Amino acid sequence: xxxxxxxxxxxxxxxxxxxxxxxxxxxxxxxxxxxxxxxxxxxxxxxxxxxxxxxxxxxxxxxxxxxxxxxxxxxxxxxxxxxxxxxxxxxxxxxxxxxxxxxxxxxxxxxxxxxxxxxxxxxxxxxxxxxxxxxxxxxxxxxxxxxxxxxxxxxxxxxxxxxxxxxxxxxxxxxxxxxxxxxxxxxxxxxxxxxxxxxxxxxxxxxxxxxxxxxxxxxxxxxxxxxxxxxxxxxxxxxxxxxxxxxxxxxxxxxxxxxxxxxxxxxxxxxxxxxxxxxxxxxxxxxxxxxxxxxxxxxxxxxxxxxxxxxxxxxxxxxxxxxxxxxxxxxxxxxx
Amino acid sequence: xxxxxxxxxxxxxxxxxxxxxxxxxxxxxxxxxxxxxxxxxxxxxxxxxxxxxxxxxxxxxxxxxxxxxxxxxxxxxxxxxxxxxxxxxxxxxxxxxxxxxxxxxxxxxxxxxxxxxxxxxxxxxxxxxxxxxxxxxxxxxxxxxxxxxxxxxxxxxxxxxxxxxxxxxxxxxxxxxxxxxxxxxxxxxxxxxxxxxxxxxxxxxxxxxxxxxxxxxxxxxxxxxxxxxxxxxxxxxxxxxxxxxxxxxxxxxxxxxxxxxxxxxxxxxxxxxxxxxxxxxxxxxxxxxxxxxxxxxxxxxxxxxxxxxxxxxxxxxxxxxxxxxxxxxxxxxxxxxxxxxxxxxxxxxxxxxxxxxxxxxxxxxxxxxxxxxxxxxxxxxxxxxxxxxxxxxxxxxxxxxxxxxxxxxxxxxxxxxxxxxxxxxxxxxxxxxxxxxxxxxxxxxxxxxxxxxxxxxxxxxxxxxxxxxxxxxxxxxxxxxxxxxxxxxxxxxxxxxxxxxxx
Numbered sequence: 001x002x003x004x005x006x007x008x009x010x011x012x013x014x015x016x017x018x019x020x021x022x023x024x025x026x027x028x029x030x031x032x033x034x035x036x037x038x039x040x041x042x043x044x045x046x047x048x049x050x051x052x053x054x055x056x057x058x059x060x061x062x063x064x065x066x067x068x069x070x071x072x073x074x075x076x077x078x079x080x081x082x083x084x085x086x087x088x089x090x091x092x093x094x095x096x097x098x099x100x101x102x103x104x105x106x107x108x109x110x111x112x113x114x115x116x117x118x119x120x121x122x123x124x125x126x127x128x129x130x131x132x133x134x135x136x137x138x139x140x141x142x143x144x145x146x147x148x149x150x151x152x153x154x155x156x157x158x159x160x161x162x163x164x165x166x167x168x169x170x171x172x173x174x175x176x177x178x179x180x181x182x183x184x185x186x187x188x189x190x191x192x193x194x195x196x197x198x199x200x201x202x203x204x205x206x207x208x209x210x211x212x213x214x215x216x217x218x219x220x221x222x223x224x225x226x227x228x229x230x231x232x233x234x235x236x237x238x239x240x241x242x243x244x245x246x247x248x249x250x251x252x253x254x255x256x257x258x259x260x261x262x263x264x265x266x267x268x269x270x271x272x273x274x275x276x277x278x279x280x281x282x283x284x285x286x287x288x289x290x291x292x293x294x295x296x297x298x299x300x301x302x303x304x305x306x307x308x309x310x311x312x313x314x315x316x317x318x319x320x321x322x323x324x325x326x327x328x329x330x331x332x333x334x335x336x
Numbered sequence: 337x338x339x340x341x342x343x344x345x346x347x348x349x350x351x352x353x354x355x356x357x358x359x360x361x362x363x364x365x366x367x368x369x370x371x372x373x374x375x376x377x378x379x380x381x382x383x384x385x386x387x388x389x390x391x392x393x394x395x396x397x398x399x400x401x402x403x404x405x406x407x408x409x410x411x412x413x414x415x416x417x418x419x420x421x422x423x424x425x426x427x428x429x430x431x432x433x434x435x436x437x438x439x440x441x442x443x444x445x446x447x448x449x450x451x452x453x454x455x456x457x458x459x460x461x462x463x464x465x466x467x468x469x470x471x472x473x474x475x476x477x478x479x480x481x482x483x484x485x486x487x488x489x490x491x492x493x494x495x496x497x498x499x500x501x502x503x504x505x506x507x508x509x510x511x512x513x514x515x516x517x518x519x520x521x522x523x524x525x526x527x528x529x530x531x532x533x534x535x536x537x538x539x540x541x542x543x544x545x546x547x548x549x550x551x552x553x554x555x556x557x558x559x560x561x562x563x564x565x566x567x568x569x570x571x572x573x574x575x576x577x578x579x580x581x582x583x584x585x586x587x588x589x590x591x592x593x594x595x596x597x598x599x600x601x602x603x604x605x606x607x608x609x610x611x612x613x614x615x616x617x618x619x620x621x622x623x624x625x626x627x628x629x630x631x632x633x634x635x636x637x638x639x640x641x642x643x644x645x646x647x648x649x650x651x652x653x654x655x656x657x658x659x660x661x662x663x664x665x666x667x668x669x670x671x672x673x674x675x676x677x678x679x680x681x682x683x684x685x686x687x688x689x690x691x692x693x694x695x696x697x698x699x700x701x702x703x704x705x706x707x708x709x710x711x712x713x714x715x716x717x718x719x720x721x722x723x724x725x726x727x728x729x730x731x732x733x734x735x736x737x738x739x740x741x742x743x744x745x746x747x748x749x750x751x752x753x754x755x756x757x758x759x760x761x762x763x764x765x766x767x768x769x770x771x772x773x774x775x776x777x778x779x780x781x782x783x784x785x786x787x788x789x790x791x792x793x794x795x796x797x798x799x800x801x802x803x804x805x806x807x808x809x810x811x812x813x814x815x816x817x818x819x820x821x822x823x824x825x826x827x828x829x830x831x832x833x834x835x836x837x838x839x
Contacts, residue, residue, distance in 0.1 A: 199699070203699045203700045203702070204698065204699060204700060205691040205692075205695055205700065208680075208684055208687070208688060208691060208700070209688075209691075211677075211679060211680055211684075212677045212680060212684075212688060214679070215677045215678055215679035215680055216673070216676070216677055216678055216679075218673060218674045219668075219673070219674055219675055219676060219677050219678075220677065221636065221656065222634070222636060222656065222666065222668050222674055222675070223677070223688050223689060223692065223742065224656050224657045224660045224688075224689065224692040224693070224746075225657075225688070225692065226655070226657065279679070282679075283677075283678070283679030283680070284679045
């Protein structure tokens with residue numbers, strides 16, 4: 001006992017440095033991984049930090065990145081949503097139909113948001129009131145959405161009509177010029193939404209309640225939190241974000257193939273959250289981590305392409321990276 | 337000398353649960369292990385049974401040094417532990433539970449016939465009528481306890497440890513248990529018997545050991561001591577205790593909460609009034625419905641009937657949040673599972689109550705959050721270093737203070753404390769008693785659900801005793817004694833005279 005006390009009072013410099021480094025690794029591990037990946041990227045491609053390259057990565061990361069923001073909330077609340085990819089397929093397919101009928105980009109956006117909200121609410125109701133495990137509820141939802149859009153598409157794609165083509169294309173392809181640099185709209189959307197959700201999670205009661213529910217449902221309930229409402233809310237928000245993402249996705253591809261649209265987006269979103277250091281069992285995590293996670297995931301793809309890794313092996317490598325990221329997390333959690 | 341424990345030390349984090357303890361038991365002896373809750377009895381026994389590995393100390397069996405690192409090894413040494421909380425799998429049958437981990441097999445397959453027969457045999461010996469094929473979840477609490485005991489009798493053992501085996505048993509069942517114990521004692525089996533019920537201990541045990549605050553304070557023969565002396569040894573008491581019991585009541589006589597004939601899954605027909613500044617204790621043994629009543633009052637469990645809080649009637653549909661907004665707060669039992677938000681910081685754990693009841697603006701002001709933290713840190717003397725530190729970095733007592741701070745920040749004035757000092761070291765326990773009394777002094781109204789007699793005597797203006805879901809007695813301050821509480825909570829007034837004689 002006595003010996004331990006003296007150790008606590010006067011930690012050696014070595015220990016202090018170690019604990020400071022430990023703190024960075026513990027609290028901000030995503031920054032560490034982000035920097036490492038940037039260094040690797042720069043080593044592989046000296047022109048990596050060109051504006052063109054960076055903005056392209058942002059554009060590529062935006063569609064799944066925006067979904068990952070919602071996924072971050074769902075996972076922080078201790079749940080999971082694997083229906084997001086199929087949601088993107090059905091929402092983007094049908095909202096293109098809406099666009100073609102109304103010729104109004106914003107009606108289309110409203111439709112997409114509302115449709116996402118409905119799907120998300122159903123997911124939330126099934127989990128909160130139906131007490132279905134989120135994995136099962138959203139797996140079923142995924143199958144349902146995909147099947148319906150496949151049926152409606154009957155093999156052919158949903159294509160944006162000619163009269164809307166030029167205006168709608170600019171949602172994803174347009175840029176905001178700031179002097180000599182041109183910032184793509186999707187990049188702005190992704191950054192703005194990330195800031196918004198970062199604020200929600202860190203500085204609103206909703207954010208605190210989400211972490212509380214993910215941390216310990218019983219304790220949260222006994223602290224007066226409406227656990228069911230929080231669960232429905234996170235699924236609803238994820239649905240709305242899927243709606244927004246679908247709008248952006250439609251504008252990027254202009255023709256949505258029912259069978260393949262948004263496929264594996266749930267995996268990309270979950271991967272971004274996991275790499276970003278959010279605890280998979282809920283209660284802990286930061287939006288900035290997810291934001292960087294989504295970027296890292298795309299950067300890894302860029303690196304692999306640059307390094308001439310065969311395309312079909314990309315998945316094997318990014319999969320391994322996810323495993324390593326979450327393994328590191330578990331090791332950290334054991335220390336607690 | 338069958339079993340000897342020498343110089344045992346056990347620590348949980350900063351807390352020393354067992355402090356250099358020696359213990360010994362002979363062949364064919366029944367030893368009573370006494371001490372208040374949290375004195376370290378269960379921890380010591382868990383060490384003997386291999387559930388915990390001691391920080392220091394040695395165990396000898398028949399003079400030979402042994403290392404017991406898990407329950408299986410303990411069983412191989414002939415040691416069986418009947419746990420206080422029931423460790424049965426509720427979806428399995430009775431006989432499957434009894435043979436769990438030690439199934440008898442034939443050609444590699446389960447031999448259900450033998451297992452059934454053997455279970456039946458043990459039940460016959462115990463003179464109880466339990467169907468080995470019944471599902472455990474369909475059994476009464478007392479039957480579950482009997483199954484737990486039967487499990488230990490199933491295999492030949494040399495030492496059986498019983499941690500409060502009789503809490504849910506009727507007097508008749510206890511008599512039968514004692515009969516078997518005496519019979520086995522003749523055969524050379526030893527028992528360690530942990531109980532709070534004095535008459536039982538004096539009836540069945542040969543020798544006693546008394547623990548207090550992790551230390552072994554006395555041992556000897558039951559024939560050479562009486563109840564008063566042994567109680568004194570158990571309570572002993574530290575400096576803080578002197579002149580502690582608060583004598584005056586702070587009740588203003590104004591009714592703030594009125595419980596009208598409510599019934600729930602585990603309790604029936606409960607009615608009482610709580611006045612401003614009053615401290616009422618509610619006690620009862622495990623399974624008396626005490627837990628259910630506490631949850632119902634806070635709206636965490638369903639009930640029939642109404643609870644009127646400051647002229648507003650709440651039926652079971654009224655949410656927890658609604659009650660909180662009316663000033664009701666609960667510091668729940670089982671702090672780890674039901675109280676703290678373990679992933680959140682100390683600061684957030686405090687603020688969450690305020691967020692729910694008072695927070696109006698869109699964003700959280702982090703500076704005001706910190707103010708709240710500092711206010712409660714000082715108010716409750718929480719020993720913490722930073723508001724951002726995880727709440728799990730605090731000791732149990734400080735975590736409990738954080739939860740109390742949460743409710744103080746929510747502006748509550750009716751406090752339900754459910755087992756507030758569970759797993760908290762003695763020093764902090766007294767701080768919490770003081771805090772409870774200070775709250776009453778400040779005009780808050782308080783319900784303390786507790787199983788700890790010293791706690792009740794220290795803080796309560798009056799005490800309600802529950803038995804099998806009903807209010808068995810209401811004692812005012814002058815009437816509160818350990819004997820009386822025991823008398824009513826064991827149902828002695830209804831079921832027999834045995835315990836009654838000592839009351």
